[in-house]
Amino acid sequence: MRVLVLAKEDHQSQAGKPPTPEMMAEFQTFNEELVKAGVVIGDGRLYPSSQGKRMRFDGKKRTVIDGPFAETKELVAGYWLWQVRSIDEALEWLKRSPFDAGTYEIRQIMEFEGM
Amino acid sequence: MTELSPAATEAHRAIEAIWRIESARLIAGLARVVGDIGTAEELAQDALVAALEQWPISGVPEKPGAWLMGTAKHRAIDLLRRRQTLERKHEEIGRDIERAQEVIDPEAAMDEDVGDELLGLIFMACHPVLSKDARVALTLRVLGGLTTEEIARAFLVPVSTIAQRIVRAKRTLTEARVRFEVPAGPERVARLASVLEVIYLIFNEGYSATAGDDLVRPALCEEALRLGRILAELITTEAEVHGLVALMEIQASRLRARIGPSGEAILLLDQNRSRWDRLLIRRGLAALERAERLGGAMGPYALQAAIAACHARASTAADTDWPRMVALYDAVAELAPSPVIELNRAVAVGMAFGPAAGLALVDGLVSEPPLSTYHLLPAVRGDLLRKLGRSAEARAEFERAASLTQNVAERKLLQRRAAECTAEGMAG
Numbered sequence: 001m002r003v004l005v006l007a008k009e010d011h012q013s014q015a016g017k018p019p020t021p022e023m024m025a026e027f028q029t030f031n032e033e034l035v036k037a038g039v040v041i042g043d044g045r046l047y048p049s050s051q052g053k054r055m056r057f058d059g060k061k062r063t064v065i066d067g068p069f070a071e072t073k074e075l076v077a078g079y080w081l082w083q084v085r086s087i088d089e090a091l092e093w094l095k096r097s098p099f100d101a102g103t104y105e106i107r108q109i110m111e112f113e114g115m
Numbered sequence: 116m117t118e119l120s121p122a123a124t125e126a127h128r129a130i131e132a133i134w135r136i137e138s139a140r141l142i143a144g145l146a147r148v149v150g151d152i153g154t155a156e157e158l159a160q161d162a163l164v165a166a167l168e169q170w171p172i173s174g175v176p177e178k179p180g181a182w183l184m185g186t187a188k189h190r191a192i193d194l195l196r197r198r199q200t201l202e203r204k205h206e207e208i209g210r211d212i213e214r215a216q217e218v219i220d221p222e223a224a225m226d227e228d229v230g231d232e233l234l235g236l237i238f239m240a241c242h243p244v245l246s247k248d249a250r251v252a253l254t255l256r257v258l259g260g261l262t263t264e265e266i267a268r269a270f271l272v273p274v275s276t277i278a279q280r281i282v283r284a285k286r287t288l289t290e291a292r293v294r295f296e297v298p299a300g301p302e303r304v305a306r307l308a309s310v311l312e313v314i315y316l317i318f319n320e321g322y323s324a325t326a327g328d329d330l331v332r333p334a335l336c337e338e339a340l341r342l343g344r345i346l347a348e349l350i351t352t353e354a355e356v357h358g359l360v361a362l363m364e365i366q367a368s369r370l371r372a373r374i375g376p377s378g379e380a381i382l383l384l385d386q387n388r389s390r391w392d393r394l395l396i397r398r399g400l401a402a403l404e405r406a407e408r409l410g411g412a413m414g415p416y417a418l419q420a421a422i423a424a425c426h427a428r429a430s431t432a433a434d435t436d437w438p439r440m441v442a443l444y445d446a447v448a449e450l451a452p453s454p455v456i457e458l459n460r461a462v463a464v465g466m467a468f469g470p471a472a473g474l475a476l477v478d479g480l481v482s483e484p485p486l487s488t489y490h491l492l493p494a495v496r497g498d499l500l501r502k503l504g505r506s507a508e509a510r511a512e513f514e515r516a517a518s519l520t521q522n523v524a525e526r527k528l529l530q531r532r533a534a535e536c537t538a539e540g541m542a543g
Contacts, residue, residue, distance in 0.1 A: 038340070
């Protein structure tokens with residue numbers, strides 16, 4: 001199955017506190033391990049929400065809202081696409097990550113619908 | 116049966132997931148020490164049993180992989196000692212124990228060249244001394260971490276068949292004294308070819324299920340892709356490894372589009388291309404580029420990937436670069452001549468230079484023995500005849516094709532084609 005792993009960062013990281021070189025190196029090592037295990041099939045980091053836009057739909061009306069967005073706990077800062085056999089496997093991999101703050105969300109992607 | 120507490124159930128699920136992640140590395144590390152897959156797998160299983168006993172009570176350790184490896188290697192040393200007492204081969208076994216002790220520190224064990232160990236295991240499981248079926252089953256078992264039941268279900272054969280196949284495979288490896296090694300030189304080329312073949316066999320069993328009601332079994336495609344992606348990270352300088360990954364990524368990108376709403380097959384040229392998986396196409400094209408950048412003449416997998424890429428790049432079937440396709444099939448036919456490739460080439464010729472040119476080539480293949488019972492030959496012939504307006508002949512071909520396929524969904528598609536020809540014949 002394919003899962004989307006969403007990195008939801010807190011206030012501080014959204015405020016632009018850059019990760020230390022040590023953190024970056026640890027992250028790199030972890031990410032490499034995932035790639036070597038054939039787990040990562042896609043990934044990306046997002047710019048802060050201050051550079052983002054939202055569009056709200058209400059009937060025919062479209063409203064554009066400029067960032068930054070207020071709900072800091074729910075802001076996605078990056079994502080991974082993983083190919084795993086189960087949600088449990090995704091959890092096991094995530095446990096091994098070097099992260100020490102923030103929330104990470106695992107969501108299964110629908111595939112092979114109608115089969 | 117005793118009820119498991121929620122905590123124990125959770126631990127069991129975690130252990131299952133950890134096994135999937137760790138088992139290949141574990142078996143590889145152990146096989147390097149004890150020299151054979153059978154013993155290595157038993158030791159790994161013992162460690163798993165120990166985990167199942169202890170973790171639900173003690174909790175999952177912080178580094179579960181290292182724990183399993185440490186536990187298994189202690190047992191490996193015990194085993195080697197017992198063998199020593201039994202066989203009295205002091206010198207040889209003494210060296211084995213030394214080797215095992217070097218890696219007894221679980222932390223250090225995990226820092227060993229895991230890549231080389233995994234490669235050693237892949238080469239062993241895919242050793243040409245084994246039959247293709249045995250290689251496939253053993254690879255899924257020791258590298259994919261699949262259970263015998265899961266493999267049996269995937270291949271629609273009885274569990275006992277797979278179990279026997281695996282037992283026999285291990286015995287054959289022991290009897291043939293196959294060593295745990297990463298082969299070098301000309302042997303490496305031949306052995307790698309066998310590895311790639313096994314991975315592609317697994318992929319194809321999933322992609323074009325040869326029997327049963329399902330047209331595809333995505334789980335097998337995913338397993339093969341995962342093995343291919345791992346291999347491409349382990350062996351970065353062999354173009355064919357990337358060629359195979361490219362081929363599988365691009366073929367897998369069409370999985371969703373190959374099946375209609377009622378489970379019927381949709382042929383490539385009739386597929387809704389917006390349903391192709393752009394991510395897998397992108398990954399496939401990148402892998403193909405990696406293969407091409409390594410230079411040299413393109414091998415059969417890279418060439419087939421280039422053909423798949425030709426389809427992937429075209430936004431409609433009509434946009435396909437058919438003359439390039441013919442050239443690519445020419446190259447494949449030269450490298451690995453086969454009637455099936457000739458048939459595919461005939462399809463490309465039909466698209467590039469008209470159905471009459473394609474039909475002339477197909478007619479030349481009708482008497483080829485391996486094709487005489489191959490359902491795609493009459494299917495292709497029917498398609499070309501239909502384009503030439505020869506509906507009655509086309510219908511007969513589709514009916515013949517339908518009677519030759521073992522796959523239920525495919526048969527339905529071919530019967531529908533035949534019916535369409537009848538309608539066209541009456542209209543025309």
